[in-house]
Amino acid sequence: MAKVAILGFGTVGTGVAEILMQNASLLHKRTGQAMELAAILVRTMRPHPLQHLFVQSMEEILSHPQITLVVECMGGTTAAYPYVKEALSTGRSVVTSNKELVACHGAELIQIAKEQGCAFLFEASVGGGTPIITPMFQSLCPGGIDKIAGILNGTTNFMLTCMEQMDMDFAKALHLAQQKGYAETVDPSDDVDGKDAARKLAILASMAWGSEVSPSQISTCGIGQVTPFDFQCVHKMGHTIKLLAWADKMDDQLRGAVEPVIVQKNSQLGQVNDAYNGVQISTQYAADVLFYGQGAGKYATANAVVADLVLALQAGSSVHRLLSWEKAVKPQPLKPWDEPSAYYVHTKDVPASMLKSLFGEGELLLEQDGHCGYLADCLTPEQLDKAKERLANEPGELMQILRKVHLEQN
Amino acid sequence: MAKVAILGFGTVGTGVAEILMQNASLLHKRTGQAMELAAILVRTMRPHPLQHLFVQSMEEILSHPQITLVVECMGGTTAAYPYVKEALSTGRSVVTSNKELVACHGAELIQIAKEQGCAFLFEASVGGGTPIITPMFQSLCPGGIDKIAGILNGTTNFMLTCMEQMDMDFAKALHLAQQKGYAETVDPSDDVDGKDAARKLAILASMAWGSEVSPSQISTCGIGQVTPFDFQCVHKMGHTIKLLAWADKMDDQLRGAVEPVIVQKNSQLGQVNDAYNGVQISTQYAADVLFYGQGAGKYATANAVVADLVLALQAGSSVHRLLSWEKAVKPQPLKPWDEPSAYYVHTKDVPASMLKSLFGEGELLLEQDGHCGYLADCLTPEQLDKAKERLANEPGELMQILRKVHLEQN
Numbered sequence: 144m145a146k147v148a149i150l151g152f153g154t155v156g157t158g159v160a161e162i163l164m165q166n167a168s169l170l171h172k173r174t175g176q177a178m179e180l181a182a183i184l185v186r187t188m189r190p191h192p193l194q195h196l197f198v199q200s201m202e203e204i205l206s207h208p209q210i211t212l213v214v215e216c217m218g219g220t221t222a223a224y225p226y227v228k229e230a231l232s233t234g235r236s237v238v239t240s241n242k243e244l245v246a247c248h249g250a251e252l253i254q255i256a257k258e259q260g261c262a263f264l265f266e267a268s269v270g271g272g273t274p275i276i277t278p279m280f281q282s283l284c285p286g287g288i289d290k291i292a293g294i295l296n297g298t299t300n301f302m303l304t305c306m307e308q309m310d311m312d313f314a315k316a317l318h319l320a321q322q323k324g325y326a327e328t329v330d331p332s333d334d335v336d337g338k339d340a341a342r343k344l345a346i347l348a349s350m351a352w353g354s355e356v357s358p359s360q361i362s363t364c365g366i367g368q369v370t371p372f373d374f375q376c377v378h379k380m381g382h383t384i385k386l387l388a389w390a391d392k393m394d395d396q397l398r399g400a401v402e403p404v405i406v407q408k409n410s411q412l413g414q415v416n417d418a419y420n421g422v423q424i425s426t427q428y429a430a431d432v433l434f435y436g437q438g439a440g441k442y443a444t445a446n447a448v449v450a451d452l453v454l455a456l457q458a459g460s461s462v463h464r465l466l467s468w469e470k471a472v473k474p475q476p477l478k479p480w481d482e483p484s485a486y487y488v489h490t491k492d493v494p495a496s497m498l499k500s501l502f503g504e505g506e507l508l509l510e511q512d513g514h515c516g517y518l519a520d521c522l523t524p525e526q527l528d529k530a531k532e533r534l535a536n537e538p539g540e541l542m543q544i545l546r547k548v549h550l551e552q553n
Numbered sequence: 554m555a556k557v558a559i560l561g562f563g564t565v566g567t568g569v570a571e572i573l574m575q576n577a578s579l580l581h582k583r584t585g586q587a588m589e590l591a592a593i594l595v596r597t598m599r600p601h602p603l604q605h606l607f608v609q610s611m612e613e614i615l616s617h618p619q620i621t622l623v624v625e626c627m628g629g630t631t632a633a634y635p636y637v638k639e640a641l642s643t644g645r646s647v648v649t650s651n652k653e654l655v656a657c658h659g660a661e662l663i664q665i666a667k668e669q670g671c672a673f674l675f676e677a678s679v680g681g682g683t684p685i686i687t688p689m690f691q692s693l694c695p696g697g698i699d700k701i702a703g704i705l706n707g708t709t710n711f712m713l714t715c716m717e718q719m720d721m722d723f724a725k726a727l728h729l730a731q732q733k734g735y736a737e738t739v740d741p742s743d744d745v746d747g748k749d750a751a752r753k754l755a756i757l758a759s760m761a762w763g764s765e766v767s768p769s770q771i772s773t774c775g776i777g778q779v780t781p782f783d784f785q786c787v788h789k790m791g792h793t794i795k796l797l798a799w800a801d802k803m804d805d806q807l808r809g810a811v812e813p814v815i816v817q818k819n820s821q822l823g824q825v826n827d828a829y830n831g832v833q834i835s836t837q838y839a840a841d842v843l844f845y846g847q848g849a850g851k852y853a854t855a856n857a858v859v860a861d862l863v864l865a866l867q868a869g870s871s872v873h874r875l876l877s878w879e880k881a882v883k884p885q886p887l888k889p890w891d892e893p894s895a896y897y898v899h900t901k902d903v904p905a906s907m908l909k910s911l912f913g914e915g916e917l918l919l920e921q922d923g924h925c926g927y928l929a930d931c932l933t934p935e936q937l938d939k940a941k942e943r944l945a946n947e948p949g950e951l952m953q954i955l956r957k958v959h960l961e962q963n
Binding site for chain 2: 173174432436440453454457461
């Protein structure tokens with residue numbers, strides 16, 4: 144019998160409780176032992192069918208020696224970090240959906256789990272219901288990982304899909320995302336500014352290369368500047384706009400960023416629409432593999448948490464032979480993209496005839512009400528900087544520059 | 554120290570040997586023990602850098618008590634079945650890339666592994682280098698699986714891509730696939746007739762619903778009748794043609810088939826091109842997830858084999874709490890699709906004006922040199938049979954009927 148405590152009883156926490164109870168006998172069969180929900184840490188007591196399990200202090204959970212599995216879905220790190228640390232330090236396996244916790248404290252928490260012979264698992268922290276973490280450390284483990292490229296934030300992907308398919312501007316798309324519950328109503332900046340995607344990328348990059356990458360090391364740009372005009376332009380070249388979280392390792396140097404880019408519409412990532420997530424991992428042996436699915440959702444996320452509970456029971460701390468990273472010795476910002484690329488450039492009140500002299504050979508995609516969309520064939524980062532400088536001295540405005548990213552075309 | 558024997562030293566076998574040797578220290582670190590290649594079963598001795606490990610009889614391997622891991626990549630079942638059975642019966646874990654072996658004898662071999670406390674693993678048998686089996690039984694384990702829909706054969710998918718993108722007919726596409734090493738030169742029927750896909754579907758369906766589905770229970774149709782004209786027609790409705798391996802469970806009744814169908818071009822599976830594979834799994838809790846990657850290839854497949862070796866060392870027979878199915882009590886053919894659907898109909902020398910009276914309301918997509926492509930809006934299976942019967946009594950020919958399958962549009 145394994146007794147389970149849940150910390151935080153919001154959307155994910157209630158989903159976990161439901162799945163555990165609805166599938167008790169199936170899970171018993173699959174793990175070889177019963178999993179019983181024994182305590183739920185809540186902020187305030189309230190009437191609920193499970194209120195007999197409600198507790199209001201972490202001490203009550205820690206003083207319960209039979210609780211060997213802890214699910215953390217409080218979010219944030221203020222309480223989650225010390226609570227999870229305490230649970231692991233007392234030999235309890237912890238499963239979390241909290242990407243901020245994992246991105247900021249993963250190396251330390253994994254180290255404690257190893258020392259205490261328990262497991263710290265977090266499949267639900269990236270991709271919600273889409274299996275990414277477990278296949279990445281298990282199925283792709285034999286060789287090295289070369290590159291990660293993903294659409295890791297469902298909210299912004301939903302908004303970009305609205306802008307693309309329904310011709311909405313940013314404000315309207317955000318409003319709809321808020322109505323649908325995808326975006327926070329008070330402060331949606333974690334999603335729209337790319338911070339959420341950067342946390343998830345930090346987790347994947349830490350896993351992939353074994354040294355902690357914190358979100359603060361990742362250059363992060365959101366989708367606030369993307370307009371329906373940009374979509375019109377890039378459609379003309381068979382492309383679309385995605386908020387891409389990418390990282391790779393070149394000559395022992397990590398590169399990476401979270402940024403809106405243009406990708407071919409008929410690539411696998413170009414086809415990830417609405418609130419879905421997709422991550423493409425390029426490996427030494429297995430070439431490109433892609434994992435795709437719902438990026439969030441109560442049951443999808445809770446499903447990932449419960450799968451981790453099963454894995455914790457099955458494998459215990461032995462998973463950390465495969466799933467592990469160290470504190471970085473000298474954390475440095477990830478290098479940005481530094482190779483020559485094509486760029487989509489959007490200007491306002493700049494004569495179309497000037498674009499070629501500013502950005503080099505290319506194609507004028509669209510000219511409309513003073514706006515120009517131009518595809519510059521090939522610029523080095525230095526050339527791009529110079530072009531921006533020169534443009535700053537001209538009348539007119541630079542509205543947007545998006546790098547063209549070449550993904551596999553299958 | 555775990556000693557490994559490889560049975561069969563073709564493409565996959567040599568790839569496994571290379572990965573084991575090139576990554577010895579990484580794998581040691583990740584599994585907690587060294588894996589050492591100790592024997593390779595070959596048909597004929599030949600000069601080779603590893604010839605000191607070559608043996609020619611299974612007895613030599615079985616008499617070696619330190620060999621606890623066996624990799625089977627001989628293919629077929631004549632020798633593979635008794636050898637794998639013997640290895641498992643003596644408590645050795647077996648990893649295989651052999652889909653025929655798993656599809657036809659999986660239930661029995663898993664049962665032996667359970668009894669002997671070892672593992673029988675086969676990630677490489679479906680999807681080559683794409684992780685499907687392990688994420689399916691681990692990450693999606695908490696709830697039930699509703700539906701499987703996949704492009705499981707890279708050869709036919711490559712051929713369909715050639716027909717679609719380069720306007721080749723079946724014979725030319727086959728020839729190119731043979732030149733590229735995707736299709737067998739002597740007898741390519743396993744691929745082109747859908748048999749290979751049916752074996753892989755049999756494995757996934759057995760896993761998903763816990764009762765053995767053998768390939769012989771699956772109605773299987775290949776791509777021999779697909780023509781470039783068909784692609785021209787379905788493009789007009791934003792669709793493409795894919796060889797789909799699908800199964801679902803409705804009211805305790807399994808349905809499924811391997812058949813060419815039309816799917817929306819901008820769906821995830823519609824975008825799986827060339828020799829790639831993609832499998833979409835619909836689950837109770839995690840909604841639709843999709844796994845996508847190379848369907849074959851020496852290192853991709855060998856990578857999956859080595860990942861299974863790591864899992865066998867890590868989890869041993871405990872994986873079979875999650876990965877397991879029983880012999881079917883009364884094996885019955887999977888039911889075909891039985892709901893009303895839209896159908897693409899291709900006729901020759903049938904007056905276009907007759908199509909509506911035969912197949913009901915619909916749209917004439919293309920008329921060319923006596924060929925007609927027609928999209929029938931909605932037919933029940935009975936209506937479709939009647940229409941076929943009536944057409945058989947008319948002059949002209951029915952060239953092709955393809956069901957329109959509605960996949961998620963993300």
